[in-house]
Amino acid sequence: MHTIAIIGGGFCGSIAAVNLMRLSEGPLRVALINCGFPVGRGVAYGTRRPEHLLNVAARNMSALADHPNHFLDWLRTRTEYADIPEAVLRETFIPRRVYGDYLRGLLQWHARPIRDGHAASIEFYDKEAVNITLRDGGATVVFADGDSIAADKVLLATGNQRPAAMPGDGAPFTHPAYIDVPWHDWESRLPDRHQDVVLLGTGLTTVDAFLTLSALDWRGTIFAVSRNGLLPHAHFRGIEYPEFPPEDPSALGLNELAVLLEEHCGRLRGLGANPAIAVDKLRPHTQRIWRNWSLADKREFCRRYAARWNVLRHRIAQDVHQRVTTALTDGRLQIVKGTIAALASAGSRVRVTVAGTSGANVVLEAGLVINGTGPQTSFTAGSSLLYRNLLTDGRVVVDELDMGVQVDEDFGVRERDGRRSPVLFAIGPPIKGTLWETTAVPELRQQTYRVAQTMLEECGLGEPAPRLGTTADQELLEYCI
Ligand SMILES: Cc1cc2nc3c(=O)[nH]c(=O)nc-3n(C[C@H](O)[C@H](O)[C@H](O)COP(=O)(O)OP(=O)(O)OC[C@H]3O[C@@H](n4cnc5c(N)ncnc54)[C@H](O)[C@@H]3O)c2cc1C
Structure with a gap:
């Protein structure tokens, strides 16, 4: 039987595991390795506080890329949301702990050991993965306690890095308060x-x-x-604005796009509308725009525009x-x-x-x-023992902006010699340098779906996955906004 190991049990790891269960056409064992935050919920949806709300409306929070209304349908199973009119529920910002229940329930359901007559199951490991060594046609995942497991493929779904340490008196600051x-x-x-x-x-x-x-x-x-x-x-109600973006915004360099954006933001202000509409409308194209930019454009964007972009984008x-x-x-x-x-x-x-x-x-x-300064932005300055080992061994390489690891079109990790790893894949925040927009559920659910397809295909257990940026791939992003 094939084994796919997933390191990280937050949104990305859990929903990738769910998709592997849904899509596998043969016997499969998934090892879901997680520590630090609750499995299924991860950092974002592990909160127990009722006042912590999703920052994306319910209509766009389905965890399953091929079922756009899955979260809305699930909400209807709960008494407190059963009678809310559809139009209102779609626009509601649900407590994140409720969303965590949704993810956890989904994972639990798909962890059942038998599916459609063939054995496919998820095994949970409450352990820290500290290294991955390659062996013939597969890998060994090594845990902090010295144990290890063998796998045919390994998915890195390790989430964001911890916030950067604060300057103290010559050393990172610590204090009970x-x-x-x-x-x-x-x-x-x-x-x-x-x-x-x-x-x-x-x-x-x-x-x-x-x-x-x-x-x-x-x-x-x-x-x-x-x-x-x-x-x-704040989020706001958008307006129809077909004038933007142009047909293929990914063909534009940073300067051209900045000029165009300024122009349309001005026009939107003139119409009494929120200029952030232009940012929203770029969202399905952001990854391709980023990938097509030169390194100089990417650097310039980070230096001049990223702070403003983030404020308008994450509402x-x-x-x-x-x-x-x-x-x-x-x-x-x-x-x-x-x-x-x-x-x-x-x-x-x-x-x-x-x-x-x-x-x-x-x-x-x-x-x-x-x-609350947010995740550490320099990947190599991060403290993960797993990545330090992988970087030392050349099993992963950082991208040119030191935001994360390099992956190719199907999330296969690039090794130090430039070749795509036969075993390792990565999704979510660790591939920010490759895609820029890889933070929120609308993008992440698509990644979990596609990477599951790719890993299954390579194990001989499923259909080929659409490649990044192709029409079929773009369709999965269509209902993002
Ligand atoms: C506070 C917050 C609120 C957010 N709210 C929203 C929202 O409302 N809507 C939206 O669309 N997006 C939101 N996001 C963004 C996005 O949904 C999350 O960042 C997303 O959940 C990321 O999931 P992940 O699985 O990649 O990472 P994580 O949730 O961080 O999960 C990674 C898991 O892997 C574990 N791990 C890491 N390394 C190892 C290792 N070596 N061994 C074992 N385990 C390991 C971690 O401890 C963690 O449990 C929010 C993000 C945050 C931080």
Whole structure:
């Protein structure tokens, strides 16, 4: 029997396992290896807090690329969503913990040992994978406890890296009142609720932390620090705008596209519409645009436009945005614009020094500091022992921007000698350098489907998969927006 090992049991790993079960035409064993966050739910959907909402509307959160309404249909099985009118439910931002239940349930269902008369099963390993060595026609996955398993194919679905360490006194900062990984439960470490809190970053994780503090009736001031001081924008109802994008936006270089975008953003503003519509309309083309750009274009985009792009692209539900805006108005939430220069212990509290944009330092002292700066962006600076070993052995190579590992059109990992690995595949955040847009469910579900097809095909257990960028492949992305 063939064995496919998947390292990482968040959205990508779990739904890839589900698709392998759905699509396999013969006996198959899937080994789902996961540690750190709950299997099925991963980092994003492991939260237990009811105030943490999805930032994508329910209509676009199906986990299955070939069943666009799968999540909506599942929601109907729950009493609280059963009677909501279809048009309303489609646009609702569901709590992420409910979405985690959906993913976990889907995984559980497909983990059944017998399917359609042939043996296909998922085995769960609550272990850290630390290395992969190649053997004849396959690989051995080595665990931190010294155990190992043999596999014919291995899928890397390891998710985002932890946030980068913060500068302390010559070493990464640690302190009981400092939360370095914001996705783990931190409510048990809260000080007296009249104390101030500093949130490092002003993105989606900071919004999550603000919502939790608000739900706990926080009385101290909440400071949020970032270089640009930009909070996420709210979702909005779009308008018909067929003038954009042009027929093949992936043929445009960065400068041409930037000029065109500016022009259409201006036109949209003139129509009284939100200019982010132009960003949304590029979404199904983003991966191809990125792949066609030169390295110089990619670098320039990261330097000049990425921060603005992210703010427009990763938006939040309107009522969440309203709560943030109200807190800003009444001073409960304050934005500090500048670079985080250093963190230092101040007894039971933490002192944060921010190099302000005017040149002067701002010093904040808080009973709790949470690192919400987002995943570490330099792949090689990440701390994963697995990747350090794979990089050392040349089993994977970083992309030219050091965002992740290099893959080819069908997610096959490139080795140091430039050849496609016969065994290793990668999807999700670790392939950001190849695709740029590889963060949210609408793109990830497509990857989990296609990589499952490819691995099964190579094991002689399924039909060929459409190659990246082909029409058949593009169809899977069609209902993204
Ligand atoms: C807080 C948050 C909220 C988000 N909200 C949304 C949303 O509303 N809508 C949307 O479309 N997208 C959202 N996203 C983006 C996206 O859906 C997630 O990033 C996605 O779930 C990524 O899934 P993943 O499986 O790649 O990674 P993860 O969920 O990070 O899972 C990876 C798993 O692999 C484990 N792992 C890593 N290395 C090893 C190893 N060596 N051995 C064993 N296990 C290992 C990790 O510990 C983890 O459990 C959100 C992201 C975050 C972080």
